[in-house]
Amino acid sequence: MSRTIATEPLEIIQGLENEHQPPLYAKRDIALVRGEGSYLFDSTGKRYLDAMSNYGIAGLGHADPEYTAAMQDQLARLTTCHQSFYNDQRAAAMAALQSVMPAALDRYFLSNSGTEAIEAALKFAIAVTGRKKIVAAKRGYHGRTMGALAATAEPKYREAFASLLIETVHVAYNDPEAIEGAIDGETAAVILEPIQGEGGIHMGTAEFLSAARTAATTHDALLIADEIQCGFRTGTPFVAPAMGTVPEILVAAKAVGNGFPVGVTALTSAIAEQLPAGVHGTTYGANPLAARAIIESIHAYASRGLYAQSARIGEMLMAGIRDLGKSKIRDVRGRGLMIGVELKERVTPTIRALQEAGVLVLPATPVVFRLLPPLIWQEAQVREFLAALDTVL
Numbered sequence: 328m329s330r331t332i333a334t335e336p337l338e339i340i341q342g343l344e345n346e347h348q349p350p351l352y353a354k355r356d357i358a359l360v361r362g363e364g365s366y367l368f369d370s371t372g373k374r375y376l377d378a379m380s381n382y383g384i385a386g387l388g389h390a391d392p393e394y395t396a397a398m399q400d401q402l403a404r405l406t407t408c409h410q411s412f413y414n415d416q417r418a419a420a421m422a423a424l425q426s427v428m429p430a431a432l433d434r435y436f437l438s439n440s441g442t443e444a445i446e447a448a449l450k451f452a453i454a455v456t457g458r459k460k461i462v463a464a465k466r467g468y469h470g471r472t473m474g475a476l477a478a479t480a481e482p483k484y485r486e487a488f489a490s491l492l493i494e495t496v497h498v499a500y501n502d503p504e505a506i507e508g509a510i511d512g513e514t515a516a517v518i519l520e521p522i523q524g525e526g527g528i529h530m531g532t533a534e535f536l537s538a539a540r541t542a543a544t545t546h547d548a549l550l551i552a553d554e555i556q557c558g559f560r561t562g563t564p565f566v567a568p569a570m571g572t573v574p575e576i577l578v579a580a581k582a583v584g585n586g587f588p589v590g591v592t593a594l595t596s597a598i599a600e601q602l603p604a605g606v607h608g609t610t611y612g613a614n615p616l617a618a619r620a621i622i623e624s625i626h627a628y629a630s631r632g633l634y635a636q637s638a639r640i641g642e643m644l645m646a647g648i649r650d651l652g653k654s655k656i657r658d659v660r661g662r663g664l665m666i667g668v669e670l671k672e673r674v675t676p677t678i679r680a681l682q683e684a685g686v687l688v689l690p691a692t693p694v695v696f697r698l699l700p701p702l703i704w705q706e707a708q709v710r711e712f713l714a715a716l717d718t719v720l
Protein backbone atom coordinates (compact mmCIF):
# COMPACT_ATOMS: atom_id res chain seq x y z
CA MET A 328 0.00 0.00 0.00
CA SER A 329 1.25 3.51 -0.79
CA ARG A 330 2.08 5.94 2.05
CA THR A 331 -1.00 8.02 1.19
CA ILE A 332 -4.13 6.10 0.30
CA ALA A 333 -6.34 8.67 -1.44
CA THR A 334 -6.62 6.41 -4.47
CA GLU A 335 -7.53 3.27 -2.48
CA PRO A 336 -11.14 2.00 -2.48
CA LEU A 337 -13.44 3.50 0.17
CA GLU A 338 -13.59 0.17 2.04
CA ILE A 339 -9.82 0.25 2.69
CA ILE A 340 -9.96 3.82 4.02
CA GLN A 341 -13.02 3.10 6.17
CA GLY A 342 -11.58 -0.18 7.43
CA LEU A 343 -8.35 1.43 8.65
CA GLU A 344 -10.11 4.32 10.41
CA ASN A 345 -12.70 2.05 12.01
CA GLU A 346 -10.03 -0.37 13.18
CA HIS A 347 -7.69 2.21 14.69
CA GLN A 348 -9.76 5.17 15.91
CA PRO A 349 -11.73 5.21 19.16
CA PRO A 350 -15.42 5.34 18.18
CA LEU A 351 -15.87 8.98 19.26
CA TYR A 352 -17.46 10.30 16.06
CA ALA A 353 -20.62 9.33 14.21
CA LYS A 354 -19.04 8.75 10.79
CA ARG A 355 -20.53 9.73 7.43
CA ASP A 356 -19.98 7.08 4.78
CA ILE A 357 -17.71 8.93 2.34
CA ALA A 358 -13.98 9.70 2.40
CA LEU A 359 -13.12 13.28 1.41
CA VAL A 360 -9.76 13.39 -0.30
CA ARG A 361 -9.49 16.70 -2.15
CA GLY A 362 -10.96 20.19 -2.24
CA GLU A 363 -11.10 23.04 -4.74
CA GLY A 364 -12.72 26.36 -3.86
CA SER A 365 -16.30 25.72 -2.68
CA TYR A 366 -16.20 22.02 -3.66
CA LEU A 367 -14.97 18.81 -2.08
CA PHE A 368 -14.27 15.47 -3.78
CA ASP A 369 -14.56 11.98 -2.32
CA SER A 370 -12.40 8.95 -2.99
CA THR A 371 -14.64 7.90 -5.91
CA GLY A 372 -14.26 11.33 -7.54
CA LYS A 373 -17.81 12.48 -6.69
CA ARG A 374 -18.05 16.26 -6.25
CA TYR A 375 -19.86 17.94 -3.33
CA LEU A 376 -20.86 21.55 -2.80
CA ASP A 377 -19.29 22.48 0.55
CA ALA A 378 -21.85 24.24 2.75
CA MET A 379 -19.94 23.50 5.98
CA SER A 380 -16.26 24.49 5.44
CA ASN A 381 -15.38 21.81 7.97
CA TYR A 382 -17.35 23.36 10.83
CA GLY A 383 -16.55 26.91 9.80
CA ILE A 384 -12.82 26.61 9.21
CA ALA A 385 -12.14 26.93 5.47
CA GLY A 386 -13.12 30.57 4.96
CA LEU A 387 -11.24 30.75 1.66
CA GLY A 388 -12.55 27.38 0.58
CA HIS A 389 -10.11 24.63 -0.33
CA ALA A 390 -6.67 24.81 -1.94
CA ASP A 391 -6.84 28.57 -2.41
CA PRO A 392 -3.85 29.30 -4.69
CA GLU A 393 -2.54 32.40 -2.85
CA TYR A 394 -2.95 30.90 0.62
CA THR A 395 -1.38 27.63 -0.54
CA ALA A 396 1.62 29.40 -2.10
CA ALA A 397 2.22 31.43 1.07
CA MET A 398 2.03 28.33 3.27
CA GLN A 399 4.36 26.42 0.95
CA ASP A 400 6.80 29.31 1.07
CA GLN A 401 6.71 29.33 4.88
CA LEU A 402 7.03 25.55 5.02
CA ALA A 403 10.29 25.88 3.11
CA ARG A 404 11.50 28.76 5.33
CA LEU A 405 10.76 28.10 9.03
CA THR A 406 7.94 26.18 10.72
CA THR A 407 8.84 26.10 14.40
CA CYS A 408 10.22 28.84 16.62
CA HIS A 409 9.76 28.95 20.40
CA GLN A 410 8.25 32.13 21.84
CA SER A 411 11.42 32.88 23.77
CA PHE A 412 12.77 34.02 20.36
CA TYR A 413 11.32 36.79 18.21
CA ASN A 414 10.00 35.83 14.75
CA ASP A 415 9.08 37.90 11.68
CA GLN A 416 5.84 36.03 10.91
CA ARG A 417 4.63 36.09 14.52
CA ALA A 418 5.18 39.85 14.63
CA ALA A 419 3.26 40.30 11.35
CA ALA A 420 0.44 38.07 12.67
CA MET A 421 0.10 40.38 15.70
CA ALA A 422 -0.29 43.35 13.36
CA ALA A 423 -2.83 41.44 11.25
CA LEU A 424 -4.86 40.57 14.34
CA GLN A 425 -4.85 44.19 15.49
CA SER A 426 -6.37 45.14 12.12
CA VAL A 427 -9.52 43.06 12.84
CA MET A 428 -9.81 43.34 16.64
CA PRO A 429 -11.35 46.20 18.61
CA ALA A 430 -8.54 48.68 19.42
CA ALA A 431 -8.73 47.85 23.14
CA LEU A 432 -7.88 44.18 22.51
CA ASP A 433 -4.24 44.59 21.60
CA ARG A 434 -2.55 41.54 23.20
CA TYR A 435 -2.78 38.09 21.59
CA PHE A 436 -2.01 34.68 23.04
CA LEU A 437 -1.76 32.16 20.20
CA SER A 438 -2.45 28.44 20.54
CA ASN A 439 -3.48 25.55 18.32
CA SER A 440 -7.24 25.06 18.60
CA GLY A 441 -10.47 26.66 19.75
CA THR A 442 -10.63 24.81 23.03
CA GLU A 443 -7.04 25.75 23.88
CA ALA A 444 -7.83 29.40 23.22
CA ILE A 445 -10.83 29.15 25.59
CA GLU A 446 -8.71 27.33 28.16
CA ALA A 447 -6.25 30.24 28.08
CA ALA A 448 -9.08 32.79 28.41
CA LEU A 449 -10.46 31.05 31.51
CA LYS A 450 -7.02 30.63 33.09
CA PHE A 451 -6.25 34.31 32.48
CA ALA A 452 -9.58 35.35 34.06
CA ILE A 453 -9.02 33.13 37.12
CA ALA A 454 -5.38 34.26 37.50
CA VAL A 455 -6.22 37.97 37.24
CA THR A 456 -9.37 38.06 39.40
CA GLY A 457 -8.30 35.45 41.96
CA ARG A 458 -11.84 34.01 41.68
CA LYS A 459 -13.09 30.66 40.43
CA LYS A 460 -16.73 30.92 39.36
CA ILE A 461 -17.66 31.04 35.68
CA VAL A 462 -21.02 32.15 34.28
CA ALA A 463 -22.00 30.72 30.88
CA ALA A 464 -25.17 30.11 28.86
CA LYS A 465 -27.43 27.12 28.45
CA ARG A 466 -26.93 25.51 25.00
CA GLY A 467 -23.44 27.11 24.95
CA TYR A 468 -20.49 25.25 23.42
CA HIS A 469 -16.90 26.25 24.20
CA GLY A 470 -14.84 23.10 23.63
CA ARG A 471 -13.96 19.89 25.41
CA THR A 472 -10.72 20.33 27.34
CA MET A 473 -11.40 20.43 31.09
CA GLY A 474 -11.74 24.22 31.46
CA ALA A 475 -13.69 24.80 28.27
CA LEU A 476 -15.85 21.78 29.11
CA ALA A 477 -16.93 23.47 32.35
CA ALA A 478 -18.36 26.33 30.29
CA THR A 479 -19.95 23.96 27.73
CA ALA A 480 -23.55 23.22 28.71
CA GLU A 481 -24.50 19.93 27.02
CA PRO A 482 -24.72 17.13 29.64
CA LYS A 483 -23.54 14.41 27.23
CA TYR A 484 -20.13 16.12 26.99
CA ARG A 485 -19.87 16.91 30.73
CA GLU A 486 -21.31 13.93 32.61
CA ALA A 487 -18.23 11.71 32.84
CA PHE A 488 -16.13 14.60 34.18
CA ALA A 489 -18.66 16.60 36.22
CA SER A 490 -16.85 16.36 39.56
CA LEU A 491 -13.61 17.69 38.05
CA LEU A 492 -14.97 20.81 36.37
CA ILE A 493 -14.62 24.45 37.50
CA GLU A 494 -17.80 25.76 39.14
CA THR A 495 -20.00 27.13 36.34
CA VAL A 496 -23.51 28.55 36.41
CA HIS A 497 -25.43 28.18 33.13
CA VAL A 498 -28.17 30.77 32.57
CA ALA A 499 -30.85 31.06 29.89
CA TYR A 500 -29.44 32.64 26.72
CA ASN A 501 -30.90 36.04 25.83
CA ASP A 502 -32.31 36.53 29.34
CA PRO A 503 -30.72 39.79 30.60
CA GLU A 504 -32.14 39.41 34.13
CA ALA A 505 -30.85 35.86 34.46
CA ILE A 506 -27.31 36.87 33.55
CA GLU A 507 -27.39 39.91 35.82
CA GLY A 508 -28.57 37.67 38.68
CA ALA A 509 -25.84 35.07 38.10
CA ILE A 510 -22.81 37.41 38.04
CA ASP A 511 -21.58 38.32 41.53
CA GLY A 512 -18.45 39.07 43.56
CA GLU A 513 -17.31 35.43 43.21
CA THR A 514 -17.43 35.50 39.40
CA ALA A 515 -14.12 35.38 37.53
CA ALA A 516 -15.68 35.57 34.08
CA VAL A 517 -18.83 35.38 32.05
CA ILE A 518 -18.34 33.57 28.74
CA LEU A 519 -20.80 33.78 25.85
CA GLU A 520 -21.05 33.01 22.15
CA PRO A 521 -22.53 36.14 20.48
CA ILE A 522 -24.21 33.64 18.12
CA GLN A 523 -24.61 30.12 19.49
CA GLY A 524 -23.42 27.62 16.89
CA GLU A 525 -23.55 24.04 18.16
CA GLY A 526 -26.61 24.96 20.22
CA GLY A 527 -28.68 25.50 17.05
CA ILE A 528 -27.76 28.97 15.59
CA HIS A 529 -29.30 31.39 18.06
CA MET A 530 -28.43 35.07 17.76
CA GLY A 531 -27.58 36.88 20.97
CA THR A 532 -29.52 40.14 21.33
CA ALA A 533 -27.71 43.45 21.83
CA GLU A 534 -29.63 43.81 25.15
CA PHE A 535 -28.36 40.46 26.42
CA LEU A 536 -24.73 41.14 25.51
CA SER A 537 -24.96 44.62 26.99
CA ALA A 538 -26.50 43.29 30.24
CA ALA A 539 -23.62 40.80 30.53
CA ARG A 540 -21.13 43.60 29.85
CA THR A 541 -22.61 45.89 32.51
CA ALA A 542 -22.99 43.18 35.18
CA ALA A 543 -19.41 41.98 34.62
CA THR A 544 -18.09 45.53 34.98
CA THR A 545 -20.18 46.13 38.12
CA HIS A 546 -18.71 43.04 39.80
CA ASP A 547 -15.13 43.36 38.45
CA ALA A 548 -15.58 40.12 36.49
CA LEU A 549 -14.29 39.69 32.93
CA LEU A 550 -16.46 39.28 29.85
CA ILE A 551 -15.21 36.66 27.38
CA ALA A 552 -16.73 36.58 23.87
CA ASP A 553 -16.31 33.18 22.20
CA GLU A 554 -16.26 34.04 18.47
CA ILE A 555 -14.62 30.80 17.40
CA GLN A 556 -17.51 29.81 15.13
CA CYS A 557 -19.17 33.15 14.34
CA GLY A 558 -15.95 35.08 13.73
CA PHE A 559 -15.25 36.34 10.17
CA ARG A 560 -18.48 34.99 8.60
CA THR A 561 -21.25 37.44 9.50
CA GLY A 562 -20.29 40.56 7.54
CA THR A 563 -17.71 41.87 10.03
CA PRO A 564 -14.65 40.20 11.57
CA PHE A 565 -16.42 39.83 14.93
CA VAL A 566 -19.99 39.96 16.19
CA ALA A 567 -19.89 41.33 19.77
CA PRO A 568 -18.02 44.55 18.84
CA ALA A 569 -20.34 45.01 15.84
CA MET A 570 -23.27 44.85 18.28
CA GLY A 571 -21.70 47.45 20.57
CA THR A 572 -20.16 45.17 23.22
CA VAL A 573 -16.41 45.01 23.69
CA PRO A 574 -15.26 42.19 25.98
CA GLU A 575 -12.00 42.08 27.96
CA ILE A 576 -11.19 38.82 26.16
CA LEU A 577 -12.26 37.77 22.64
CA VAL A 578 -11.51 34.26 21.43
CA ALA A 579 -11.09 33.30 17.76
CA ALA A 580 -10.05 30.09 15.97
CA LYS A 581 -11.37 28.15 12.93
CA ALA A 582 -11.52 30.69 10.03
CA VAL A 583 -8.69 32.80 11.46
CA GLY A 584 -6.28 30.14 10.14
CA ASN A 585 -8.35 28.87 7.17
CA GLY A 586 -7.45 25.25 7.86
CA PHE A 587 -4.14 25.51 9.61
CA PRO A 588 -4.88 24.94 13.35
CA VAL A 589 -4.78 28.23 15.25
CA GLY A 590 -6.36 29.58 18.43
CA VAL A 591 -6.31 33.26 19.35
CA THR A 592 -7.03 34.64 22.82
CA ALA A 593 -7.17 38.44 22.45
CA LEU A 594 -7.09 40.51 25.62
CA THR A 595 -6.68 44.05 26.85
CA SER A 596 -3.28 45.35 27.92
CA ALA A 597 -4.69 45.93 31.39
CA ILE A 598 -5.44 42.20 31.77
CA ALA A 599 -2.27 41.08 29.98
CA GLU A 600 -0.04 43.13 32.26
CA GLN A 601 -1.39 41.39 35.36
CA LEU A 602 -0.44 37.90 34.10
CA PRO A 603 2.58 36.49 35.90
CA ALA A 604 5.32 35.16 33.56
CA GLY A 605 4.94 31.41 33.06
CA VAL A 606 1.31 31.27 34.18
CA HIS A 607 0.42 29.80 30.78
CA GLY A 608 2.26 28.72 27.63
CA THR A 609 2.54 26.29 24.70
CA THR A 610 5.46 24.98 22.63
CA TYR A 611 3.62 24.90 19.30
CA GLY A 612 1.59 28.07 19.77
CA ALA A 613 2.38 31.06 17.53
CA ASN A 614 4.67 28.98 15.31
CA PRO A 615 5.68 30.68 12.05
CA LEU A 616 3.43 28.49 9.90
CA ALA A 617 0.37 29.25 12.07
CA ALA A 618 1.33 32.92 12.05
CA ARG A 619 1.56 32.89 8.26
CA ALA A 620 -1.89 31.26 8.09
CA ILE A 621 -3.33 34.11 10.18
CA ILE A 622 -1.65 36.77 8.06
CA GLU A 623 -2.81 35.26 4.76
CA SER A 624 -6.37 34.54 5.92
CA ILE A 625 -6.99 37.99 7.39
CA HIS A 626 -5.42 39.67 4.36
CA ALA A 627 -7.55 37.64 1.94
CA TYR A 628 -10.84 38.21 3.81
CA ALA A 629 -10.32 41.99 3.73
CA SER A 630 -8.68 42.45 0.32
CA ARG A 631 -11.21 40.23 -1.53
CA GLY A 632 -14.20 41.96 0.06
CA LEU A 633 -15.37 38.74 1.71
CA TYR A 634 -17.06 40.41 4.71
CA ALA A 635 -19.53 42.30 2.51
CA GLN A 636 -19.89 39.26 0.24
CA SER A 637 -20.72 36.98 3.21
CA ALA A 638 -23.41 39.38 4.40
CA ARG A 639 -24.94 39.65 0.90
CA ILE A 640 -24.77 35.95 0.03
CA GLY A 641 -26.07 35.04 3.49
CA GLU A 642 -29.15 37.23 3.01
CA MET A 643 -29.72 35.72 -0.43
CA LEU A 644 -29.39 32.21 0.94
CA MET A 645 -31.83 32.77 3.82
CA ALA A 646 -34.38 34.49 1.57
CA GLY A 647 -34.01 31.70 -0.99
CA ILE A 648 -34.60 28.96 1.59
CA ARG A 649 -37.68 30.76 2.93
CA ASP A 650 -38.98 31.29 -0.63
CA LEU A 651 -38.89 27.54 -1.27
CA GLY A 652 -42.00 27.54 0.93
CA LYS A 653 -41.38 24.03 2.22
CA SER A 654 -43.86 22.85 4.84
CA LYS A 655 -41.15 20.84 6.63
CA ILE A 656 -39.22 24.03 7.50
CA ARG A 657 -40.14 25.60 10.85
CA ASP A 658 -37.55 28.44 10.89
CA VAL A 659 -34.59 29.88 8.99
CA ARG A 660 -32.28 32.10 11.05
CA GLY A 661 -28.76 33.43 11.02
CA ARG A 662 -26.42 36.23 10.20
CA GLY A 663 -24.17 36.29 7.13
CA LEU A 664 -22.89 32.81 6.34
CA MET A 665 -23.89 31.29 9.69
CA ILE A 666 -27.36 29.91 9.07
CA GLY A 667 -29.61 27.45 10.88
CA VAL A 668 -32.55 25.69 9.25
CA GLU A 669 -34.96 24.26 11.82
CA LEU A 670 -37.20 21.47 10.56
CA LYS A 671 -40.44 20.11 12.01
CA GLU A 672 -38.77 16.69 12.02
CA ARG A 673 -35.31 15.24 12.71
CA VAL A 674 -32.65 16.51 10.30
CA THR A 675 -30.58 13.34 9.77
CA PRO A 676 -32.55 12.07 6.71
CA THR A 677 -32.33 15.52 5.09
CA ILE A 678 -28.58 15.79 5.73
CA ARG A 679 -28.13 12.30 4.26
CA ALA A 680 -30.28 13.09 1.22
CA LEU A 681 -28.38 16.33 0.60
CA GLN A 682 -25.13 14.39 0.73
CA GLU A 683 -26.53 11.92 -1.83
CA ALA A 684 -27.46 14.93 -3.97
CA GLY A 685 -23.89 16.26 -3.69
CA VAL A 686 -24.26 18.91 -0.95
CA LEU A 687 -22.60 18.79 2.49
CA VAL A 688 -24.32 20.51 5.44
CA LEU A 689 -23.89 20.01 9.20
CA PRO A 690 -26.22 19.04 12.00
CA ALA A 691 -26.57 21.47 14.94
CA THR A 692 -29.36 20.00 17.09
CA PRO A 693 -31.52 16.96 16.22
CA VAL A 694 -33.95 19.31 14.41
CA VAL A 695 -31.59 22.05 13.12
CA PHE A 696 -29.09 21.74 10.30
CA ARG A 697 -26.40 24.34 9.81
CA LEU A 698 -24.81 26.10 6.86
CA LEU A 699 -21.30 27.43 7.45
CA PRO A 700 -20.13 27.77 3.83
CA PRO A 701 -16.75 29.09 2.74
CA LEU A 702 -16.87 32.91 2.56
CA ILE A 703 -16.13 32.73 -1.17
CA TRP A 704 -19.64 31.47 -2.04
CA GLN A 705 -21.30 33.42 -4.86
CA GLU A 706 -24.75 33.39 -6.49
CA ALA A 707 -23.95 30.20 -8.41
CA GLN A 708 -23.38 28.25 -5.18
CA VAL A 709 -26.60 29.68 -3.68
CA ARG A 710 -28.58 28.54 -6.74
CA GLU A 711 -26.98 25.11 -6.64
CA PHE A 712 -27.76 24.73 -2.92
CA LEU A 713 -31.37 25.87 -3.29
CA ALA A 714 -32.00 23.51 -6.20
CA ALA A 715 -30.71 20.57 -4.13
CA LEU A 716 -32.70 21.54 -1.03
CA ASP A 717 -35.82 21.99 -3.14
CA THR A 718 -35.48 18.45 -4.51
CA VAL A 719 -34.58 16.87 -1.17
CA LEU A 720 -37.41 18.46 0.84
Ligand SMILES: Cc1ncc(COP(=O)(O)O)c(C=O)c1O
Nearest residue numbers: 440441442468469470524555556
Ligand atom coordinates in the same frame (compact mmCIF):
# COMPACT_ATOMS: atom_id res chain seq x y z
C1 LIG B 1 -18.12 28.50 19.75
C2 LIG B 1 -17.07 27.44 19.85
N1 LIG B 1 -16.20 27.47 20.87
C3 LIG B 1 -15.21 26.55 20.98
C4 LIG B 1 -15.07 25.52 20.07
C5 LIG B 1 -13.97 24.51 20.23
O1 LIG B 1 -13.05 24.62 19.19
P1 LIG B 1 -12.13 23.37 18.78
O2 LIG B 1 -13.02 22.32 18.23
O3 LIG B 1 -11.14 23.93 17.78
O4 LIG B 1 -11.43 22.93 20.03
C6 LIG B 1 -15.97 25.45 19.00
C7 LIG B 1 -15.90 24.34 18.03
O5 LIG B 1 -16.83 24.00 17.36
C8 LIG B 1 -17.00 26.42 18.90
O6 LIG B 1 -17.90 26.39 17.88
